[in-house]
Amino acid sequence: MTEWSYTVRVWAIRKRPYRKPYQLRWQVGTRPHSESFLTSGLAESRRAELITAARAGEAFDVETGMPKSRVQKDRDISFYQHARNYMELKWDDAPAKTRVGLAETMATVTAVLVKDTKGMPDANAARGALYGWAFNKRRWDQEAPEDVRRMLAWYSRNSLPVSALSEAPAVRKALNACAKRLDGKTAAASVIHRKRAVFHQALSIAVEDGLLTENPLHTIQWNPPERVEDELDPECVPDPAMAEVLLEAVAEQGARGRHLKAFFGCLYYGGARPAEIVALGRDDVRLPRRGWGKLRLSESRPRAGRSWTDSGEAHDRKGLKHRPRAAVRWVPIPPELVALLRWHVTVNGYAPDGRLFRTARGGMVQESGYGEVWRRAREAVLSPDELKTKLAKRPYDLRHAAVSTWLSSGVEPQLVAYRAGQSVAVLFRFYAKFLKGGDDEANAKISARLAQRRAPA
Template identity: 70%
Template sequence: MTEWSYTVRIWSIRKRPYRKPYQLRWQVGTRPHSESFLTLGLAESRRAQFITATREGEPWDVDSGLPKSMVQKAKDISWYQHARNYVEMKWDHSPASTRRNLAEAMATVTLALVKDTKGMGDKRAVRRSLYTWAFNVNRWKEEPPEEVAAHLAWVERKSVPTSQLSDRMLVRRALDACARRLDGKTSSGSVIARKRAIFHQALGIAVDAELLGENPMAALKWKAPERVEEEVDPEAVPDPAQAAALLAAVGRQGDRGRHLAAFFGCLYYAGARPGELVGIRLQDFDLPRRGWGLVRLRESRARSGSSWTDTGEAHDRRGLKHRTRKTVRHVPIPPELVAMLRWHVTLYGTHADGRLFRTARGGMVQESGYGEVWANARQEALSPSEQESKLAKRPYDLRHAAVSTWLSSGVEPQLVAQRAGHSVAVLFRVYAKFLKGGDEAANAKISARLNQHRAGAPARV
């Protein structure tokens, strides 16, 4: 650990009969130090630097005998190199989706932290090279294509020193980049928050590495531009009748549609995320002949791409979102979904590993496949005006429909949050408009309770 001292003595330069005749001597704490120079001018310049550092009250490193500013300068590396070090440090402990987020954030920030843009290639291509090669540790052993190598060499030359991030205006430039997409439009609130958090942590690691004296973001007054709302838009959420029509239309999309009907049913009736269903097995369900059943959601297999996972598989296997690896979410499922799943098992059985849903070749179901089925079902089930609207644009809107249905049915928000795998705070923020829609029902319940009290009160004489 670095030992610092404010006790410094600097002696006059002395001349000796050696190859470098001019010697500067000084003492930090009780430790003596010396440095020899070829010319008197060089020796006087270094002595002046030392005197300036003492006058400005800098702490001195006892071991190296240098003031803190010089220690940091000696350790200084480019932001590009620090960003790579940061990603490498986080890599082994991060799931594939987090690795992609780290690479995306560092690509955005690094491209903003260059001295100038002279000689830069196409901006999108340079950023893609940073994202797919510079910040993807899995590809560091591969030889990049010539164009990619040229892009990364340019960034390495132009990247600012990490120590310059003490300049708050430079940090502001990077944050502004986090708030914009490549087309110049404002990014969504979740993307801005995610990139800002990653950048903040990378700056914190720079402080730990003594590349910066303090995290400049802590004192920076920066406000993200007006962000895209994170609330679910009610216009995108199908009502129960529309959801039923869409699920029926899915079943009419050939064999692939019939196979995926129960998959979409789990999105709507169980409020599951697509990634939570990709690897789900028959033993994760209780499917009684009558009444309600139960699903136990144990893991998520989000598709991140084979270049980001340790296994080389496209789907990364991990715990439920924002939960520990062993967390299991129990969600009661209505008789409608129980019937769909029992029919699915009777017709298609399960894969050798117990998975319910799979492609014709037994692989994991993918967004491109079920997305195409959903688009065709949407065309069949919705009117032309509804097709042009936001209504049920994505399969994920079925999950939103599930949560909104639970809320509008009067289920307590705490229980809804538990079944949906949200915190209550997130539920209130994301589904705020649906919670507001329950005001009339809540008011009616309160009035009924008050009237009951009045009815039972004795009459006054």
């Protein structure tokens, strides 16, 4: 770790009978330093640099004897190289989906932090090369295609030094890039917020590495688009009647739809996330002949792509969201889902590895497959005007429907949060509008209680 000192003494230059006769001597803290020069002019120039830095109150590195500005200049690297170092630092401990997000941000920012645009590669192709090769550690040992190598070589040569980010214009340029999609339209506010957070962390690492004196995002004036409202929009959430109609419509979408009806049922009746259900197995369900059953949720299998996971599988393996890796969540499921799952097992059985849900080839179900089935089911059920709205637009909205149903049924928020795999704080913030839905009932109870106090004895 670098040791800094503000105690600096610079002595006069002395001449000696050597090949470099002009010697400059100075002291930082208690450590002496010296440097020899061919001419007195060079020696005077270095002496003036040291005296100017000391008078300006700049810290000096005890090890090298140089002022902080000089040390940072000597250490300076391109942002392209810093971004690769950052990816290497974060890679091993990051889930595959997180790796994807980090690489997307580094590609976005690196693409605009360049010295000039002469010979600059096409934006779409360059983004693919940066995202898929420069910032994907798993591919660093692979031979990239020739066109990719040319593009990455261009960015390696033309990338701004990290020190340039001490100037506001460069930082604003990067932030503006985070706020735009490739087609030039404004990105979703949640995406902007996520990319800014990653960029902030990369700059903080640069400070730790001595490449910057402070994180410039702490002082820069930049107003991003307003963040997405934390509260869930009720317009997205189907009511129980609509949810059941949609599940029936799913079953009408051919063999794949019939197979996926129970999958969507787990989202609606069990309030689970899709990534928690794709690998649900024989030992994860309790399906009594009558009454309530249970789902055992112990891991999440989000799809990130084979090139981003350590296993080389398309789906990553990770613990439940925001929970320790070994955490298990038991979720009670109503008789409707028990019956649906029992029917599913009777008709489809289990995959060789015990999974309930699989593709026609036995693979793990993917967003593209079940998303297409959901789109067709939605088109079959909703009116043309409803299709233009956000109502049940994503399969994930079935999970929102489950949580909102539990809340509106009067289930204690703490229990709802546990079953949904969320913290109580997130539940109150995200589902605030549904919690407010009980105001009339609460007001009636309060009025009744006040009336009791006013009644004559």
